[in-house]
Amino acid sequence: MAFKAFNFSARIKLKDPLKLKPCHHPLKWPSWPSYSMENNSSLMVNLPLSGSDSVAEVIITVFQRLCEELESKELNLLWDCFYEDITECVTNGCSMHLTRLLFLLVSTLQIDNGLKISAAMNSLIETSPEEVIFLMLMFNERLQVDMQSSSFLVEASEEGVSRICSFLQEALLYWTGVINNIVHKDLSSVPSCEVKLPMLWGIIGCCSHMLGIQADPSLLMGLVDALDQLLMIEAGFPKSTWQSLMGAALGSFHKLGSFKKSGVEETNKFLHLAKRYRSSSKSTIQENNGHMKFHPELKAEKAVDAFDMFSENLSHPDKGIRVSTLRILCHYEPLNGESNVQPVEKKMQTEVSPTSYAEIQRNNVLHILFSIEDxxxxxxxxxxxxxxxxxIQMDLSAARICEAYIPVLLNGIIGIFHNRFSYLWDPAIECLSVLISKHVGLVWDRLVSYLEQCQSVFLTTHDLSEGINIEVCGKTSELVERFNLFVNPASDSTPCATVLSLLLRCLQKIPVVVESRSRKIIPSFLKFLGYANDDIMSVGSFHTHACKGKEWKGVLKEWLNLLRVMRNPKSFYRSQFLKDVLQNRLLDENDAEIQMQVLDCLLFWKDNFLLPYDQHLKNLISSKNLREELTTWSLSRESNLVEEQHRTCLVPVVIRLLVPKVRKLKTLASRKHTSVHHRKAVLAFIAQLDVNELALFFCDATKAIAVYIKGK
Known part of the structure; x- marks a missing residue:
């Protein structure tokens, strides 16, 4: 690792020497000694180029601790030394040393002289553009700079940042030209441009803090128009990264304050872009401060079409997409019946006061959803x-929500499931079940469609991402790493298996509704079990690769719980085939809980050969009652405990319940020796059967081998 040393003398006169202890940090720092600053002492700093190196982190921590412990007057000399060193670097052209000094200053966030810092960056922009762009992004991110507040860049003179502004302007024009050239002439150059996209993203991010000084914000809109033309081309290149860049450009345009000056035509354009790229979490329209003065495109009569277009975004796993979509929808004028203002009062009102509008916002279902997500x-x-x-649940029960909002609300509540915070899930399940029961005709097909989509994603083992990860030869730079994180942010949403389980738990609360629509639900269950379509040849004709794993069994249990609360299975769609699947495939699962659920489902068919023996069968499943049941009950003909006409159908059920206890010892008891004794007892119980009744036992006992061979 190469380091470059730089020195500066910090002569800080203190009454008592300051003893600095190592600063506790959540990361694991390498061991380093306590530092002290005595009178007239010099602090030697070895600062590496990369901020990710451990030595740089230690130095940054030391300076941050100094800033915390010393008073501002005592720090003046320290900063003066810094700025003198910066000035010397600018004068002598020491760009590498200057970059490291700026990195240290940005990291400690103790900048009192913005003019000198901006001048230093201005000097570096031509020789080290990527480093300057990265430093500007990092500084603005840490300070959360707003264009309405002062910052070291806004306060700088035009001369102090003239090179940076010119660089950004020229870069925007250059990239607009490059993209237009791709659109009209050379689509094959897209891959060569993609490796340079991190720099374009950094430039866009800096524009919101620099271009307000002297540049025309229309340059950003020119870039947006070019990106829009590129994304309209039907070509085989990944588009999500380019969509993210468009969102970044629109975000910078907003930070420049240009949205507030937009007229009808510009607002139409922004809405058009938001609708076209509604699946991108980076595209957003910010808050409207106009109260009841709604834009013509945001009037109530336009809202229903917008709901149809945007509603599916509210059930998207990406929280950014959900929040951005709700922010857009909240701009639309509330529909009639959405507020809690009484009808008589509505007729008397000629206009809505700001107070009434605030009340409407508090009661508007979109604003409530936005507050939940935000x-x-x-x-x-x-x-x-x-x-x-x-x-929301109470308003649904009291029919206080306009019907036009119901599809939006359906997706919005599903979106709550994607928040990885389990305290919200049960209330959301209750709310969703009320919504479905009250508006089943309006939402049922949408709900089943989403359930199937979620299930399909869960069953898919290879989920390839469309986004681009930009890499360069050798070590990836900080700017590239941040760009990759921007394009493909780490997801903290609820796992797909959990969301699917939550949807099934919701359906369990409305069994009457589900039972009357089994034609939609049963095929979904069969797909979950690996059956491709309705044209199923036999119970064994399923795809085994999708039917395994702990998560799969967890979802299976929720499916079985759903079937268990529906009490009339004979009326189900494909009732007989479903019964065959339960009895001939799922009954011999190694999981005792699944066996019990399957048995409960089978009992609802009320077969004569099963009902008289239900408690015996449940005891055979329970490890607690198994040993006693094997002793007190018998399948031998001599015992006369099983009626002759029931044997043909009952014996296969008993065998399938007991086979897992022979195949796997750990299903019997926690201790190995106890399990062996239980297995012997099970085998002795099965030995009471006639020879012609044992064929199924040997077939099921070797089932694992057959499944393995089929999977190969």
Whole structure:
């Protein structure tokens, strides 16, 4: 690892020498000694080029601790030394040393002289553009700079940042030309451009803080138009990265304050882009401060079409997409019947006051959903969010929500499941079950479609991402790493298996609704079990690769719980085939809980050969009651405990319940020796059968081998 040393003398006169202890940090730092600053002492700093190196982290921590411990007057000399060193680097052209100094200053966030810092960056932009862009992004990110507030860049003179502004302007024009050239002439050059996209993204991010000084924000819109033309081309290149860049450009345009000055035509354009790229979490329209002065495109009569277009986004796993979509939908004028204002009062009102509008916002279901999604989730905030969900549920029960909002609300509640915060799930399940029961005709097909989509994603083992990960030869730079994180952010959404289970738990609360629509539900269950379509030849004709694993069994249990609460299986779609699957395939599962669920489902068919022996069969499943049941009950003909006319159908059920206890010892008991004794007892019980009744036992006992061979 190569280091470059730089020195500066910090002569800080203190009454008592300051003893600095190592700063505790969540990362694991390498061991380093305590530092002290005595009178007239010099602090020697070895700062590596990359901020990710451990030595750089230690140095940054030391300076951050100094800033915490010393008073501002005592730090003045230290910063003066820094700025003198920066000035010297600018004068002598020491770009590498200057980059490291700026990195240290940005990291410590103790910048009192913005003019000198901006001048230093201005000097570096031509020789080290990537480093300057990265430093500017990092600084703006840490300070959360707003264009309405002062920052070291905004306060700088035009001369102080003239090179940076010119660089950004020229870069935007260059990239607009490159993209237009791709659109009209050379689509094959897309791959060569993709490796340079991190720099374009960094430039776009810096524009919101620099171009306000002297540049025309229309340059950003020119880039957006070029990106829009590129994305309209039907070509075989990944588009999600380019969509993200468009969202970044629109975001910078907003930070420049240009949205507030937009007229009808510009707003139409932004809405058009939002609708076209609605699946991108980076595209968004910010808050409208116009109260009841709604844009013509945001009037109530336009809202229904917008709901149809955007509603599916609200059930997307990406929280950014859900929040951005809700932010857009909240701009639309509320529909009639959405507020809690009484009808008589509505007729008397000629216009809505700001107070009434605020009340409408509090009661508007879209604003409630937005507050739920936008609230940082924690134990302390969960009560507020749960109360919001309960309010939606009460409004649904009292029919206070306009029907046009129902499809949006369906997806919005499903979206709550994607928040990885289990305290919200049960209230959301209750709310969703009320919505379905009240508006089943309106939402049923949409719900089943989403359930099948979620299930398909879960069953798919290879889920390839469309996004691009930009890599360069050798070590990846900080700018590239940040760009990759921007394009493909780490997801903290609820796992697909959990969302699928939550949807099934919701359906379990409305069994009457589900039972009357089994033609939609039963095929979904059969697909989950690996059956390709309705043209199924036999119970054994399923895809085994999708039917394994702990998560799969967890979802299977929820499916079986759903079947168990529907009490009339004879009326189900494909009732007989479903019964055959339960009895001939799932009954011999190694999991005792699944066996019990399957048996409960089979009992609802009320077969004469099964009902008289239900408790015996349940005892055979239970490890607690198994040994006693094997002793007190018998299948031998001599015992006369099983009626002769029932044997043909009952014996296969008993065999399938007991085979797992022979195949796997750990299903019997926790201790090996106890399991062996239980297995002997099971075999002795089965030995009471006639010879012609044992064929199924030997077939099922070797089932694991057959499944393995089939999978090969």
């Amino acid at each position: 609230t940082p989730l924690s134990i302390s905030t969960s009560r507020k969010v749960i109360l919001s969900i309960s309010k």
